[in-house]
Amino acid sequence: MVNTTIDNQAEFIQKNWEKFIENIETYITGxxxxxxxxxxxxxxxxxxxxxxxxxxxxxxxxxxGYVDHVNRVVEGALGxxxxxxxxxxxxxxxxxxxxxxxxxxxxxxxIGDENNISYLPQExxxxxxxxxxxxxxxxxxxxxxxxxRGLYLLQKHDIKYSFNEMIAIQTHDGLYDQSNEKYLKTFxxxxxxxxxxxxxxxxxxxxxSRIEFENEWLTNFESKNNSSSKPQTQSKKNSIPTKSxxxxxxxxxxxxxxxxxx
Numbered sequence: 001m002v003n004t005t006i007d008n009q010a011e012f013i014q015k016n017w018e019k020f021i022e023n024i025e026t027y028i029t030g031x032x033x034x035x036x037x038x039x040x041x042x043x044x045x046x047x048x049x050x051x052x053x054x055x056x057x058x059x060x061x062x063x064x065g066y067v068d069h070v071n072r073v074v075e076g077a078l079g080x081x082x083x084x085x086x087x088x089x090x091x092x093x094x095x096x097x098x099x100x101x102x103x104x105x106x107x108x109x110x111i112g113d114e115n116n117i118s119y120l121p122q123e124x125x126x127x128x129x130x131x132x133x134x135x136x137x138x139x140x141x142x143x144x145x146x147x148x149r150g151l152y153l154l155q156k157h158d159i160k161y162s163f164n165e166m167i168a169i170q171t172h173d174g175l176y177d178q179s180n181e182k183y184l185k186t187f188x189x190x191x192x193x194x195x196x197x198x199x200x201x202x203x204x205x206x207x208x209s210r211i212e213f214e215n216e217w218l219t220n221f222e223s224k225n226n227s228s229s230k231p232q233t234q235s236k237k238n239s240i241p242t243k244s245x246x247x248x249x250x251x252x253x254x255x256x257x258x259x260x261x262x
Contacts, residue, residue, distance in 0.1 A: 009063065009064070012064060012068075013048055013049065013063065013064035013067070016064060016067045016068050016071055017044070017048050017067055019071050020040070020067050020070060020071055020104075021037065021040070023071065023074050023100065023104060024036050024037055024040070024104060025037070027074075027096065027097055027100035027101070027104075028097060028100070028101055028104070029097060032101070032159060032160065035157060035158060035159045036104075036105075036159055038157070039153070039154075039157040039159065043111055046111060046112070046117050047066060047067065047111055048064065048067060049063040049064055050063075050064075050065070050066035050067070050110070050111060050117070050118075050119065051063065051064075051065040051066060051119055051134065051135055052065040052066045052068070052069040052107070052110070052212070053065070053135075054119055054122070054133055054134065054135035054136060054137065055131070055132050055133050055134070055135075056132040056133075056134055056216065056217050057132050057213075057217050058209075058213070059208075059209045059210075059212035059213045059216065059217075060212045060216065061132075061134045061135065061216070062134070062216070065212075066107065066110060066111070068212075069107070069208055069209070069212060070103070070104060070106075070107060072208040072211065072212070073103045073106060073107075073201075073204050073205050073208045074100060074103045074104060074204075076103075076203070076204030076205075076207050076208050077099055077100060077102075077103040077200060077201060077204040078100070079204075080200045080203055080204050081096060081099060081200060084196060084200060089196055090195070090196070091196075093164075093194060093195035093196075094164045094195045094196070094197050098162055098164045098165050098168070098197060099168070099197055099200060099201065101161065101165050102164075102165045102168035102169050102172070102197060102201050103201055103204060103205075105150055105154060105161075105165075105169060106147075106150070106168070106169050106172040106201060106205060107146060107150065107172075108146075108149070108150030108153055108154065108169075109144065109145065109146035109147060109148065109149030109150035109151075109152075109153070110146055110150075111153075112138065112141055112149075113141060113142070113149065113153070114153075114156070116138055116140045116141045117138055117141075118137065118138055118141055119135040119136070119137065119138065120135060120136055120137075120138050121134070121135060121136075122134055122135055122136045123136065124136070132217075145177075145179070147169050147170045147171075147172065147173075148170075150169060151166065151169060151170070164195060164197050165197075167183065167193065167197070167198055168197040168198050168201045169201075170183070171183050171184060171193075171198045171202065172198070172201050172202055172205050173202070173205070174198075174202040174206065183198065184198065
């Protein structure tokens with residue numbers, strides 16, 4: 001989260017959450033839209049401050065990083081969709097809703113299960129200082145891969161997904177996850193994906209993660225190692241409204257209290 005102070009984190013988080021819900025309302029139709037919104041609202045007080053990863057050298061390891069990342073992946077998927085279409089890709093084998101549904105839910109497994117959050121604040125100060133681990137995994141959570149847990153949560157809340165969406169969510173990490181080789185590393189034409197959703201989503205996710213890495217860790221790293229660099233500051237004209245103003249827009253008292261303590 002570049003150039004963000006304690007006073008404007010609440011505004012940053014609240015605006016991202018509003019955009020997150022707006023994407024569901026814009027791109028997901030029918031009963032799925034209602035069920036999806038209900039599920040995310042049920043876990044909202046957990047998700048809204050969730051990081052996207054536990055370590056600052058990965059990406060978005062800060063409160064609100066998860067929603068910020070998902071919104072960026074959705075935006076990237078929309079851009080990739082237009083790019084692939086302009087280059088002549090066959091876009092008839094899947095729908096835009098399938099792509100955006102997959103983007104919205106690609107990291108759903110990171111929120112944990114029905115009772116346990118996935119990330120907790122790192123208690124080991126040495127690991128925080130030397131390894132950049134701002135968070136640690138919650139050992140109460142039974143192990144499952146992020147895609148598997150995400151698909152489980154969707155079916156748990158009676159949210160149906162298509163075969164295209166299942167494969168896209170399952171393979172969104174591309175060949176960085178060896179378990180995806182059976183889908184993506186094959187030389188038999190009949191075993192290759194029948195549409196481009198897995199590739200479009202993976203590229204959007206990879207692009208978002210790289211940009212977040214550049215904005216967060218790489219920028220800070222270069223600043224620390226460049227004595228001539230000066231801290232970037234926001235002008236008063238472009239500054240984000242203060243925390244108190246942001247908190248006034250939040251209905252949930254528990255959520256308001258949580259954000260007020262950031």
